[in-house]
Amino acid sequence: xxxxRRRDRRLHRGLPGLRRDGLSRAPSAARAQVEGLAPGGSDPxxxxxxxxxxxxxxxxHEPQDVVNIALVIRAMKNMGLSRLRLxxxxxxxxxxxxxxxxxxxxxxxxxxxFEDLPSALADVGYVLGAxxxxxxxxxxxxxxxxxxxxxxxxxxxxxxxxAVLFGREDRGLSNEALDLCHxxxxxxxxxxxxxxxxxxxxxxxxxxxxxxxxGPADWEARDLxxxxxxxxxxxxxxxxEEFFEIWERAMGEVGLFHGIDPAPKMRSFRNIFQRxxxxxxxxxxxxxxxxxxxxFARREKKRARERAEAEAEGDAG
Numbered sequence: 492x493x494x495x496r497r498r499d500r501r502l503h504r505g506l507p508g509l510r511r512d513g514l515s516r517a518p519s520a521a522r523a524q525v526e527g528l529a530p531g532g533s534d535p536x537x538x539x540x541x542x543x544x545x546x547x548x549x550x551x552h553e554p555q556d557v558v559n560i561a562l563v564i565r566a567m568k569n570m571g572l573s574r575l576r577l578x579x580x581x582x583x584x585x586x587x588x589x590x591x592x593x594x595x596x597x598x599x600x601x602x603x604x605f606e607d608l609p610s611a612l613a614d615v616g617y618v619l620g621a622x623x624x625x626x627x628x629x630x631x632x633x634x635x636x637x638x639x640x641x642x643x644x645x646x647x648x649x650x651x652x653x654a655v656l657f658g659r660e661d662r663g664l665s666n667e668a669l670d671l672c673h674x675x676x677x678x679x680x681x682x683x684x685x686x687x688x689x690x691x692x693x694x695x696x697x698x699x700x701x702x703x704x705x706g707p708a709d710w711e712a713r714d715l716x717x718x719x720x721x722x723x724x725x726x727x728x729x730x731x732e733e734f735f736e737i738w739e740r741a742m743g744e745v746g747l748f749h750g751i752d753p754a755p756k757m758r759s760f761r762n763i764f765q766r767x768x769x770x771x772x773x774x775x776x777x778x779x780x781x782x783x784x785x786x787f788a789r790r791e792k793k794r795a796r797e798r799a800e801a802e803a804e805g806d807a808g
Contacts, residue, residue, distance in 0.1 A: 616651020
């Protein structure tokens with residue numbers, strides 16, 4: 492068992508920052524930074540993506556219900572957009588809107604109201620109209636994902652400011668409004684029921700815009716609480732091989748291989764752990780389980796030996 496402990500210590504030295512329990516003991520200042528970030532900095536791709544979102548404006552043409560305006564604003568705040576333009580709204584009440592869409596005062600304060608659609612679109616480089624019906628026009632037609640990738644991603648810089656145009660709730664965009672669009676986006680829906688609520692359509696398209704603008708660096712590096720996650724390097728092949736040796740001994744101690752060849756079951760264990768794509772911290776945690784099994788078996792053998800010796804002494808007496 493002394494040789495086992497020496498070998499175990501050698502493997503642990505190969506997994507820096509791990510105690511026997513598999514938990515990190517490295518000081519917080521030495522924790523790995525999020526990949527691609529400098530200490531205290533931000534991901535340049537995310538920063539540029541946020542700038543693209545900030546330049547994007549949402550245009551509601553003749554919205555009829557202040558509740559729908561509020562729900563679109565809430566979707567905008569969720570997805571990181573802040574520029575809303577209203578064209579000839581039937582009603583507008585900032586107090587009601589902030590009462591429906593809480594914590595959106597910053598978006599509401601930036602709303603611009605126009606009397607006609609051409610004025611609202613005068614300073615944009617590309618107008619993307621949202622419609623439920625495909626028309627026989629020569630517009631560029633996009634799915635939400637395709638439009639976002641082309642227009643909100645890095646490739647969209649050449650087109651200038653993007654405006655996403657939504658029509659009124661009861662009849663959508665008129666032919667005259669569609670004539671002002673460079674491209675059209677259509678959300679695939681049930682052909683027997685294509686009409687969508689304005690806010691529902693908006694949140695689908697805005698989600699795709701955010702995803703395309705910020706890329707995987709935004710959501711991979713954050714948990715649901717908005718905190719940066721630490722990334723641990725993946726376990727190395729050599730570390731996994733040494734772990735499998737220790738795991739096989741541990742499983743042997745609990746009798747998993749009693750009377751059989753351990754190779755088939757170990758092959759299954761290998762498949763399980765390799766599919767898991769373990770990082771070094773996770774490997775250390777599972778390694779701690781194997782250690783505890785071996786240590787428990789060693790203690791039980793020692794107790795059994797001591798009981799046997801005590802019984803032998805009693806018989807001799």
